[in-house]
Amino acid sequence: MRMTVIGTGYVGTVHAACMADIGHEVLGIDIDAARVATLAAGRAPMCEAGLDDLLTRALASGRLHFTTSMDEGAAFARTHFLCVGTPQCRDGAAADLRYVDAVVESLAPRLRPGSLLVGKSTVPVGTAARIGRTLAAVSPGSEVAWNPEFLREGSAVADTMRPDRLVVGVGSADAETTLRTIYAPMIRAGVPFFVTDPATAELVKVAANSFLATKISFINAMSEVCAVANADATVLARAVGADSRIGDRFLEPGLGFGGSCFPKDIRAFAARAEELGAGEAVAFLHEVDRINTRQRRRTVALARDLMGGSLADRRVAVFGAAFKPGSDDVRDSPALAVASTLRKEGAEVRVHDPQALDNARAACPGPAYVGTVPEACEDADLVLHLTAWPEYRQIDPAALALVVREPSLLDARNTLDARVWRQAGWAMHSLGRPQDDGAGSGSARSGGRPVLVAGGAS
Secondary structure, three states, X not given: OEEEEEOOOHHHHHHXXXXXXXXXXXXXXXXXXXXXXXXXXXXXXXXXXOHHHHHHHXXXXXXXXXXXXXXXXXXXXXXXXXXXXXXXXXXXXXXXXXXXXXXXXXXXXXXXXXXXXXXXXXXXXXXXXXXXXXXXXXXXXXXXXXXXXXXXXXXXXXXXXXXXXXEEEOOOHHHHHHHHHHOHHHXXXXXXXXXXOHHHHHHHHHHHHHHHHHHHHHHHHHHHHHHHHOOOHHHHHHHHHOOOOOOOOOOOOOOOOOOOOHHHHHXXXXXXXXXXXXXXXXXXXXXXXXXXXHHXXXXXXXXXXXXXXXXXXXXXEEEOOOOOOOOOOXXXXXXXXXXXXXXXXXXXXXXXXXOOHHHHHHHOOOOEEEOOHHHHHOOOOEEEEOOOOHHHHHOOHHXXXXXXXXXXXXXXXXXXXXXXXXXXXXXXXXXXXXXXXXXXXXXXXXXXXXXXXXOOOO
16 A cells, blocks of 8 residues: 655654555655655664664665655655654643644645545644544545554564554544555554544553553652662562552653653643643643652752762763663653753763764763763762663673772662672662662762662662
């Protein structure tokens, strides 16, 4: 089947390549000529496992092409996937739909009779209905469906080719048939296929993200309690997660979530609920957001406490700039937020990341960005582990202890082996675990004041 994919950001690029790989003819459309040229050359504009190989294979098959022309796209197919971004408005919490609206305004008058516009962007409920009214006025016979994406950065290719579920919100049997045809390989493989109305499909995405964000903030709220109760939040999380009704995924105490989805999606969902008169029903999302951002402040406060109450003129090494491992995305990165605050408090900050240094340097100038872990840690008074890249679990702590000025590490992701680091002479501290007993060569240096959180044995 022929289709266009409009918008070659994260979702659009992955969707276009995957659809071509399973046998469809795909034309990717973007107004950014440089990005189109990069994609046409087989290079993904973002770090994503397997995407470069997938792009190369899809282009070589002759089933994937890219263009900047909306006229070419409208003539190419009757099915069009809308994959443009919906960032948070600069002056509020609501979703900014300017890119969605621009595509509809440009594409609608060009549509061939009987076209189907399929939204994949994360939008406020009611957006599909509004777009449908626009199409009815300028392109009679065309319709709108909504097919939300559930990609996780770092595993987006696998999530598209082997999704947990497919959700389509349609208004006609013809639209359902089209989408069943497009996703036939996944349906045959047993992927659950949910058919509903567009409004429900729009809500499925924001409801899923809100639930996952709530789960993360819940365990981080528990980590705050553990910190003052001298309990271990990591053990608590494992024990609670062993309950089959709860599960342990996303139940990991630490620095919290970031990125381009969870923060802005829960804020936009709450804002839209307010507009609809249902704000009280999701009022808890405001606290979810507050808990999440508070983790960043807690991390800075602990770092300050470990430095005797002041970060001024201290040298701090930071492991991680991306908002999560497996990605070079630094949008709303907790790691960068902490690094920036440390620097504002007078610390000399040096940041390492396996993939995201260029994006971090552009988004957050100020800290020094370096290419190796030893370079980041040279003469450091404190090391902060802020993004859980697997590379950091491979560090030899004994060798690194020879590089730093003070072997003191704050593991804000609770993924390093505290026992191994302690045996190498490090003082280990973390969010939501019992106070360090000073077994390493350093101690909490809190000047007699209570330490917010500190690390215990793993």
